Structure formats: structure tokens, C-alpha cells
Amino acid sequence: MAMDVVDYQIFGSEMQYVEVELDPGEAAIGEAGVMMYMQEGITMDTIFGDGSQQGGFFGKLMGAGKRLLTGEGLFTTVFQNSGAGKQRVAFAAPYPGKIVPMDLSQLGGTIICQKDSFLCAAKGVALGIAFQKKLGVGLFGGEGFIMQKLDGDGMAFVHAGGTLMERTLAPGETLRVDTGCVVAFQPTVDFDIQYVGKIKSAIFGGEGLFFATLRGPGKVWLQSLPLSRLANRIILSAPAAGGRSADQGSLLGAGVLGGLIGGGSDD
Amino acid sequence: MHSTSGSFGGRLFAPGLDGVGVPAIAQWRQGRLVVGVQDGTTEREWLAPEQPTVSAGGFNAAQLSVAWPVDGGQLQFFVDAGAARTAFAAGMPASLAQPHGMAQRAARGVERRFKLWWAALAAVALLPVLALALLVLRGGDVVNWAVRQIPHAQEAKLGDLVLAQTRAQMRVIDSGPAVDAVKHIGERLTPNTLHRYRWLVVDNNEMNAFAAPGGVVVVYSGLLKNTETPEEAAGVIAHEVAHAELRHGLQGMVKSLGLRAGAAVLLGDWSGAVLSEATTSLLEMQFSREAETQADTEGLRRLVAAKINPDGMARFMDKLAAQSQGATAPALLSTHPASAERAATLRALAAQHPGPWTPLALDWAAVKASLP
Numbered sequence: 001m002a003m004d005v006v007d008y009q010i011f012g013s014e015m016q017y018v019e020v021e022l023d024p025g026e027a028a029i030g031e032a033g034v035m036m037y038m039q040e041g042i043t044m045d046t047i048f049g050d051g052s053q054q055g056g057f058f059g060k061l062m063g064a065g066k067r068l069l070t071g072e073g074l075f076t077t078v079f080q081n082s083g084a085g086k087q088r089v090a091f092a093a094p095y096p097g098k099i100v101p102m103d104l105s106q107l108g109g110t111i112i113c114q115k116d117s118f119l120c121a122a123k124g125v126a127l128g129i130a131f132q133k134k135l136g137v138g139l140f141g142g143e144g145f146i147m148q149k150l151d152g153d154g155m156a157f158v159h160a161g162g163t164l165m166e167r168t169l170a171p172g173e174t175l176r177v178d179t180g181c182v183v184a185f186q187p188t189v190d191f192d193i194q195y196v197g198k199i200k201s202a203i204f205g206g207e208g209l210f211f212a213t214l215r216g217p218g219k220v221w222l223q224s225l226p227l228s229r230l231a232n233r234i235i236l237s238a239p240a241a242g243g244r245s246a247d248q249g250s251l252l253g254a255g256v257l258g259g260l261i262g263g264g265s266d267d
Numbered sequence: 268m269h270s271t272s273g274s275f276g277g278r279l280f281a282p283g284l285d286g287v288g289v290p291a292i293a294q295w296r297q298g299r300l301v302v303g304v305q306d307g308t309t310e311r312e313w314l315a316p317e318q319p320t321v322s323a324g325g326f327n328a329a330q331l332s333v334a335w336p337v338d339g340g341q342l343q344f345f346v347d348a349g350a351a352r353t354a355f356a357a358g359m360p361a362s363l364a365q366p367h368g369m370a371q372r373a374a375r376g377v378e379r380r381f382k383l384w385w386a387a388l389a390a391v392a393l394l395p396v397l398a399l400a401l402l403v404l405r406g407g408d409v410v411n412w413a414v415r416q417i418p419h420a421q422e423a424k425l426g427d428l429v430l431a432q433t434r435a436q437m438r439v440i441d442s443g444p445a446v447d448a449v450k451h452i453g454e455r456l457t458p459n460t461l462h463r464y465r466w467l468v469v470d471n472n473e474m475n476a477f478a479a480p481g482g483v484v485v486v487y488s489g490l491l492k493n494t495e496t497p498e499e500a501a502g503v504i505a506h507e508v509a510h511a512e513l514r515h516g517l518q519g520m521v522k523s524l525g526l527r528a529g530a531a532v533l534l535g536d537w538s539g540a541v542l543s544e545a546t547t548s549l550l551e552m553q554f555s556r557e558a559e560t561q562a563d564t565e566g567l568r569r570l571v572a573a574k575i576n577p578d579g580m581a582r583f584m585d586k587l588a589a590q591s592q593g594a595t596a597p598a599l600l601s602t603h604p605a606s607a608e609r610a611a612t613l614r615a616l617a618a619q620h621p622g623p624w625t626p627l628a629l630d631w632a633a634v635k636a637s638l639p
Binding site for chain 2: 106107108112130131132133134168169170171172185186187188189190191216217218219
């Protein structure tokens with residue numbers, strides 16, 4: 001299928017959104033619920049699957065089933081410019097971080113990314129599922145097990161939490177990463193999940209029991225703040241969930257006085 | 268860019284090239300790989316050594332990689348999937364066949380191990396369901412197997428339980444001509460048995476008898492009073508003995524227990540209520556019609572082996588059938604197949620055995636008179 005070439009512009013610094021310009025007839029697909037605004041002339045259509053399947057009903061059903069596995073909705077929303085001139089539609093990132101534009105044609109046509117990190121793409125980009133099949137301890141690697149594959153030669157936008165790190169690995173160059181911090185990588189990168197090996201460091205060091213090993217060649221994208229880590233901190237300090245309302249600098253602890261002085265100004 | 272025959276595509280990573288790799292065309296030239304890329308308007312070519320490193324690489328080891336050291340680092344060329352891999356394998360020198368085969372096996376191994384893991388996970392998840400399905404579909408075989416695993420000594424303990432329950436609920440006649448007569452008949456019917464039989468007569472006017480696991484045979488006085496000859500009583504006792512010998516009581520227990528245990532596992536109930544419930548229902552044990560028919564056949568066989576006239580068994584069935592015409596069916600009938608039908612079947616079976624029979628040396632009138 002011919003890819004729709006889209007022009008785009010990213011706005012904001014830490015809470016970004018991407019504005020995609022569509023020529024008449026062009027379309028973009030987005031995760032349900034990430035659309036921010038769209039101009040007149042753009043029509044929204046909800047389709048089963050991701051709009052890239054050619055095969056009949058069964059193919060669509062398979063595609064939709066795979067989307068369920070990666071934790072996404074069964075349906076994707078297609079934003080098509082049915083008007084005369086160029087029109088714009090914007091997609092916003094769901095949590096603090098950076099939007100990563102990826103030109104799949106420059107990257108060899110395929111990108112493996114963390115599930116949930118996909119934001120939007122030109123229509124024609126296929127969203128597939130990619131299992132981390134190197135097992136051993138990989139099965140217990142948690143976040144790195146079920147991944148998503150973006151196939152095509154158009155633009156795709158992926159969201160990274162916190163600060164983005166882009167790194168091009170030379171052949172044989174290795175990077176060890178917390179499993180949750182991997183956003184995306186080229187399929188030429190060897191992605192493996194390894195056991196830390198020291199229970200002590202896992203329990204007292206506060207890191208996970210597993211980390212990901214990325215070996216080049218190829219490009220990798222890392223995020224400094226996985227959503228799960230952010231959510232964990234928020235829950236830990238949310239009074240409603242049994243957390244403490246004192247911030248880390250408070251010497252007075254969470255007593256009445258601490259509460260008064262803290263004044264609920266933070267956390 | 269070359270596009271000669273025998274060339275194949277891939278992605279090249281090399282010092283000086285874009286770090287995300289560039290599309291490249293490769294071909295075999297005198298047993299050595301030549302990789303070329305279009306760099307702007309100029310064309311660049313790399314010539315592989317005779318023995319480059321061929322391996323499986325990339326995500327899930329799904330890529331076929333050829334690597335060799337070059338000035339300023341390492342070069343790595345990934346052969347495209349599909350036709351390009353075929354062209355690569357077709358043109359490569361024999362010296363590379365072995366590492367190429369290993370790379371393919373490595374890629375397949377990752378795939379296979381992954382599928383095995385999934386199969387194992389699915390099996391564990393489906394185990395309770397499969398166990399229940401097995402019990403439902405091949406229940407008979409499973410129950411028989413389970414019953415065979417239970418030693419007779421254990422079964423006897425169940426019998427003790429029933430004995431205690433019977434003594435608590437009914438008035439047991441401990442001695443006298445009736446008990447002796449039942450014991451005499453029973454022992455003739457059970458030579459070389461593995462059970463330790465306990466023969467009981469209880470004071471109850473119902474026309475009933477039952478056998479519990481572990482060789483506890485209970486005959487109601489009402490049943491003895493309704494017999495004309497000791498052979499008729501022997502027919503009923505033979506039937507109950509057959510239940511005990513065929514371990515129908517255990518089978519029934521295992522069946523109901525197994526289904527309940529299966530359901531408990533599925534529903535996640537580990538409170539142990541299942542076991543206690545199963546043991547309390549021993550007295551209310553009911554056998555399936557299939558078990559009853561089996562017991563009839565086996566009972567008749569035992570009668571014949573003991574040289575007791577099997578006609579008595581059929582005659583007693585007639586009596587039961589006649590009674591069932593009345594307003595209230597005898598208790599024995601409620602769980603048993605239609606008596607007239609059974610009598611006919613028994614007659615047909617008995618006709619195959621002409622005898623001669625040894626009469627039971629019992630003063631039946633005295634036995635009946637001794638009953639309260």
C-alpha cells in the first residue's frame with residue numbers, strides 16, 4: 001500500500017503534541033484517545049485493526065486480536081482529509097516526555113517499540129506484535145516481553161517518557177538498560193533480557209531483577225522515565241492510597257506539624 | 268548501484284555510513300562477498316575476507332548477519348529476508364556452509380523454544396480443565412484405575428466406619444440362627460476373598476440389603492422374612508457380595524469425590540469440606556444401574572461356583588417385581604433396575620447352568636422364626 005507522506009510539527013517541550021498536516025485524501029492513524037484537535041475537513045473514522053490489512057475479514061480480525069495482546073484498543077481511529085486544501089490534526093502525548101518522529105523509510109522499514117509507546121502514524125503503517133522470543137529469563141522480564149512492531153515506509157510517532165535518549169550503536173557495541181527504559185530500536189539490534197544475578201542488588205539496590213541488553217548495530221531510543229515508574233511514585237506518595245504526604249526534604253515527617261508546614265504545597 | 272543477476276539486497280552498517288544503516292546490494296564474486304552502496308553520486312564497495320563471520324543476529328536472532336573488521340571498526344551486513352537469503356545461500360562458498368547452517372539453526376532454535384514455552388504455559392493453565400474433561404469423557408477408566416490403587420486394608424477401614432454408623436442408626440441382631448445363616452451363605456459365596464467380611468442382620472421390616480466398602484454386608488430382617496428358601500436369600504447375598512468384590516462402593520465414592528475434588532480445584536476451594544462430606548454419605552450410597560447389572564451377573568456366577576441353585580435369585584426378583592406392583596415400592600427397588608426385567612435376564616443366565624446343585628443345609632423355618 002502506498003504510504004501517505006505527512007508533514008508534521010512538534011510543539012511543546014515536556015508535554016508535547018504533534019501536529020500533522022494532511023494533503024487532500026491523505027490519512028493518519030492514531031491511538032484512540034490521543035487526538036487533541038483537528039481542522040475542518042478532516043473526517044474521523046473508527047476502523048477495526050490498523051487499516052493496513054489487505055486480507056479480508058479474517059486478516060482484520062487477526063490484526064485486531066494482536067492489538068488486544070499489546071494492550072491497545074481493538075479499533076484505531078483514522079483521520080482523513082476529505083476537504084480541498086491542506087488540513088491539520090494534532091495528537092498529544094499522554095504523559096510528560098518527548099514525541100519521537102521516525103521516518104520508517106530511513107530506518108529500513110521496521111521498528112520494534114515498547115507496547116503503549118505508539119502515538120500515531122501515516123495511514124499504511126502496519127502495527128504488529130513482536131514477542132521477545134529469546135527466553136531463558138526473558139519471560140520474566142516483565143515490560144520487555146510483548147512489544148510492538150511498526151512496518152512501512154511512512155512517518156510514525158512514538159512517545160517516550162521523561163527525557164529521550166537517542167543512541168546509534170556501532171556493530172557489536174552494547175548498552176545495558178533497565179527493561180522499562182527501552183522505547184524503540186531497529187530490528188538489527190540484538191535485544192536480550194538478562195538476569196541481574198545478584199538478589200542483593202535487586203532487593204536493596206531498588207533496581208529490577210532483570211535488565212535489557214541492546215547490542216548494535218542500529219539505533220535505539222531510550223526514555224528516562226517509564227510511565228510505570230512515574231505511576232509507582234505517584235501511588236507511593238498519594239495519601240488516598242496509603243502513601244505519605246511528606247516530601248523527601250521534610251525533617252518533621254508526616255506529623256500534624258509536618259502537614260501544616262508542608263501545607264500540601266507539593267506531592 | 269549493481270543490479271546484476273545473483274545480487275541481493277540488505278542493510279549495511281559500516282564506519283562512515285549513517286548509523287541507522289543504509290540499503291545495500293551484495294553479490295558473490297569469486298567466493299567473496301562484495302557489498303556496495305550508493306553514497307550520493309559515488310558508489311562505494313566493500314570486499315569481504317574469505318572467512319567473514321556469518322551469524323544470526325538482531326532482534327530474536329531473526330537476521331542473517333555477515334561481519335568483518337574494516338578500517339576504523341567493524342562492518343556488518345544484514346541480508347534481507349526472503350529471496351535475498353536464498354540468493355546468499357546459493358552463491359556462498361562451501362567454507363561458509365557450516366557457520367551459515369549454525370546461524371539458521373540458532374534462529375530456528377529461538378523460535379522453537381519460544382513455542383515450547385507457550386505450549387508449556389498453556390498446558391499448565393489448562394491442566395485442571397483437562398483433568399476434568401478426562402474424568403467426564405473417560406471417567407470409568409480413571410475411576411477404575413484410582414480404585415485399584417486403594418489397598419483392601421484401607422477399604423476395610425471405611426467398612427469399620429459404616430459398621431459404626433449402622434450400629435448407631437439401626438438395631439443390629441448380633442447373634443442367633445439368622446446371623447449364622449447369612450454368614451454360612453456368605454462364606455460359601457466368598458472363597459479366597461481379599462476382604463474381611465462382616466455379616467450383619469438388622470431388625471428392620473423393610474425388604475432391603477446393602478453392601479458397603481470393605482466387605483460389610485447388611486441384610487434387613489424384613490428381607491429374610493420374605494424368602495421361602497435359603498436359596499432366595501443366597502441370591503440377594505450373592506448380589507451384595509458381588510458389589511463388595513467388584514468394589515462398587517469405592518467406585519461410587521471415587522467418582523463423586525473425584526468430580527467434587529475436580530470442581531473444588533477449578534473453583535479454588537481447598538477447605539477440605541469435600542472429604543468430610545464424602546465420608547458421611549457412605550450409608551446413602553447408591554450404585555449405578557450398570558453396577559447393578561454387573562452385580563447380578565457376578566452374583567449369579569458366584570452362586571453357580573458355590574453350587575447354590577441360582578433359580579432362587581430369579582425367584583426373589585419375581586417377588587420384588589410383584590411387590591413393586593403395590594402402592595409402595597420396596598426400598599431395594601428405588602435404586603435398582605426394573606425387577607421383572609432383571610428376573611428374566613437372570614433366568615436366561617441361570618438356564619445356561621444345569622447344575623447339579625448342593626442344597627443349603629439350613630433350617631430356614633427356624634431362621635425365620637428367630638427373627639423378632
